[in-house]
Amino acid sequence: xxxxxxxxxxxxxxxxxxxxxxxxxxxxxxxxxxxxxxxxxxxxxxxxxxxxxxxxxxxxxxxxxxxxxxxxxxxxxxxxxxxxxxxxxxxxxxxxxxxxxxxxxxxxxxxxxxxxxxxxxxxxxxxxxxxxxxxxxxxxxxxxxxxxxxxxxxxxxxxx
Amino acid sequence: xxxxxxxxxxxxxxxxxxxxxxxxxxxxxxxxxxxxxxxxxxxxxxxxxxxxxxxxxxxxxxxxxxxxxxxxxxxxxxxxxxxxxxxxxxxxxxxxxxxxxxxxxxxxxxxxxxxxxxxxxxxxxxxxxxxxxxxxxxxxxxxxxxxxxxxxxxxxxxxxxxxxxxxxxxxxxxxxxxxxxxxxxxxxxxxxxxxxxxxxxxxxxxxxxxxxxxxxxxxxxxxxxxxxxxxxxxxxxxxxxxxxxxxxxxxxxxxxxxxxxxxxxxxxxxxxxxxxxxxxxxxxxxxxxxxxxxxxxxxxxxxxxxxxxxxxxxxxxxxxxxxxxxxxxxxxxxxxxxxxxxxxxxxxxxxxxxxxxxxxxxxxxxxxxxxxxxxxxxxxxxxxxxxxxxxxxxxxxxxxxxxxxxxx
Numbered sequence: 303x304x305x306x307x308x309x310x311x312x313x314x315x316x317x318x319x320x321x322x323x324x325x326x327x328x329x330x331x332x333x334x335x336x337x338x339x340x341x342x343x344x345x346x347x348x349x350x351x352x353x354x355x356x357x358x359x360x361x362x363x364x365x366x367x368x369x370x371x372x373x374x375x376x377x378x379x380x381x382x383x384x385x386x387x388x389x390x391x392x393x394x395x396x397x398x399x400x401x402x403x404x405x406x407x408x409x410x411x412x413x414x415x416x417x418x419x420x421x422x423x424x425x426x427x428x429x430x431x432x433x434x435x436x437x438x439x440x441x442x443x444x445x446x447x448x449x450x451x452x453x454x455x456x457x458x459x460x461x462x
Numbered sequence: 463x464x465x466x467x468x469x470x471x472x473x474x475x476x477x478x479x480x481x482x483x484x485x486x487x488x489x490x491x492x493x494x495x496x497x498x499x500x501x502x503x504x505x506x507x508x509x510x511x512x513x514x515x516x517x518x519x520x521x522x523x524x525x526x527x528x529x530x531x532x533x534x535x536x537x538x539x540x541x542x543x544x545x546x547x548x549x550x551x552x553x554x555x556x557x558x559x560x561x562x563x564x565x566x567x568x569x570x571x572x573x574x575x576x577x578x579x580x581x582x583x584x585x586x587x588x589x590x591x592x593x594x595x596x597x598x599x600x601x602x603x604x605x606x607x608x609x610x611x612x613x614x615x616x617x618x619x620x621x622x623x624x625x626x627x628x629x630x631x632x633x634x635x636x637x638x639x640x641x642x643x644x645x646x647x648x649x650x651x652x653x654x655x656x657x658x659x660x661x662x663x664x665x666x667x668x669x670x671x672x673x674x675x676x677x678x679x680x681x682x683x684x685x686x687x688x689x690x691x692x693x694x695x696x697x698x699x700x701x702x703x704x705x706x707x708x709x710x711x712x713x714x715x716x717x718x719x720x721x722x723x724x725x726x727x728x729x730x731x732x733x734x735x736x737x738x739x740x741x742x743x744x745x746x747x748x749x750x751x752x753x754x755x756x757x758x759x760x761x762x763x764x765x766x767x768x769x770x771x772x773x774x775x776x777x778x779x780x781x782x783x784x785x786x787x788x789x790x791x792x793x794x795x796x797x798x799x800x801x802x803x804x805x806x807x808x809x810x811x812x813x814x815x816x817x818x819x820x821x822x823x824x825x826x827x828x829x830x831x832x833x834x835x836x837x838x839x840x841x842x843x844x845x846x847x848x849x850x851x852x853x854x855x856x857x858x859x860x861x862x863x864x865x866x867x868x869x870x
Contacts, residue, residue, distance in 0.1 A: 311577055311578075342580055342581075343570070363567050363568075363571075366571050367567060367570060367574070370570075370575045373575055374574050377654070378577075428644070
């Protein structure tokens with residue numbers, strides 16, 4: 303079974319470990335994905351303040367911001383891969399991807415392209431989980447993927 | 463109020479000024495005089511933008527942000543408070559523009575690396591830029607605009623606005639810490655902080671820039687105390703930093719030209735002419751009577767009307783033209799008792815500086831913010847957000863107005 307595991311800001315090691323605990327014998331290929339949400343950087347321009355000047359950061363600053371985002375992405379993927387390797391996966395079974403764009407759309411598209419059998423994701427990537435069940439427990443990104451993924455979806459609810 | 467896509471505000475302001483000239487509300491000679499009289503404001507804009515740009519390129523803001531992250535010792539809450547403190551100090555000395563335009567992306571990069579939620583930090587930077595912008599006369603060019611027209615010493619400025627500023631800053635911090643309390647409960651790994659590679663010369667240059675900024679700050683305070691035009695300090699400081707950048711071979715003229723917002727000068731110049739035309743037509747006097755009341759006797763009511771009137775207007779037509787309208791209106795109210803005139807002058811500064819934050823109560827910007835919040839999945843419902851704005855922002859204005867009206 304080819305599994306796409308969607309990593310985010312929260313502990314990637316714990317998430318991958320949880321997936322393996324739940325279904326290690328089923329997984330043949332593990333695709334670890336981190337999506338850099340570029341909209342967030344672009345939102346900088348819309349925030350109020352200053353003298354109403356053009357808020358687009360200068361090119362060098364933009365490069366630094368992109369580098370920071372890349373760094374955060376690589377850290378997550380590295381932690382996720384560490385968990386998989388620790389639990390007996392080989393590097394041949396692992397694939398790591400950094401995507402850019404809207405996380406929900408990007409993951410759905412990638413699952414389709416890669417013919418994934420399962421998408422695994424957290425119910426919410428909030429830093430502190432407030433509600434494990436109930437109407438606010440599934441974040442907007444996870445909800446979109448639940449609605450649109452071309453395969454089965456495993457929602458990790460527990461606070462890992 | 464309306465800006466066609468892609469059209470700079472400077473064009474609109476200059477178009478308005480041209481219309482005033484064509485219609486005869488302002489003569490060509492008068493227009494030249496109006497603009498030339500404001501040399502202090504233009505010089506201040508130029509000096510401040512130069513200082514901020516050179517300091518940014520020297521790595522000053524990055525150094526402060528990294529220092530804050532290290533001092534916070536891994537606590538997101540402590541880092542959040544440190545960002546507020548940084549924003550306050552940078553706004554006080556280098557103006558709200560430096561905090562909103564330079565500190566915000568620096569903090570964005572930092573918290574992304576530390577893998578913390580970015581939005582609370584972005585909001586902190588943009589809000590504190592306005593909330594702390596009436597700490598000192600140099601904290602917002604609006605303050606210079608008003609003080610150039612109405613006069614006033616540093617002691618008077620501080621006696622009217624220091625307490626309201628501290629009150630509003632404390633309130634701003636308390637609200638935001640509560641609003642984002644869940645995201646601030648986490649810790650971050652200090653090992654994720656990256657020290658940039660710097661040559662000894664670059665480090666020496668940065669030390670010189672820090673020393674120069676301290677000198678400029680002292681210069682601002684002394685100039686405000688002795689009523690010396692602040693533009694002289696800003697331009698002098700800018701020149702000192704430019705010379706140092708050339709000496710350390712760090713100067714890139716093209717980049718500096720890019721960092722200075724030239725259309726801003728056209729916008730402000732155009733607005734000066736437009737407001738003079740409106741004033742010549744007798745409209746600002748009418749507006750002054752409407753906002754301040756026909757015969758104001760209570761300092762509190764006058765201050766409250768001036769603060770709210772300016773703050774609301776700043777949200778409708780941008781705070782630069784609104785400040786010019788209010789300043790002109792105050793100048794034409796000859797029957798105002800001196801105490802009320804002075805209090806109302808500082809109320810205008812207060813309203814114009816804090817006004818943009820009023821958008822938390824209701825405006826296009828609020829809707830945009832809510833969209834961003836919702837898109838990010840931040841657990842703030844629109845009802846909670848509006849309720850918070852409605853409960854908190856008017857008391858901030860009323861509390862500040864009370865402190866201005868009954869200043870020590």
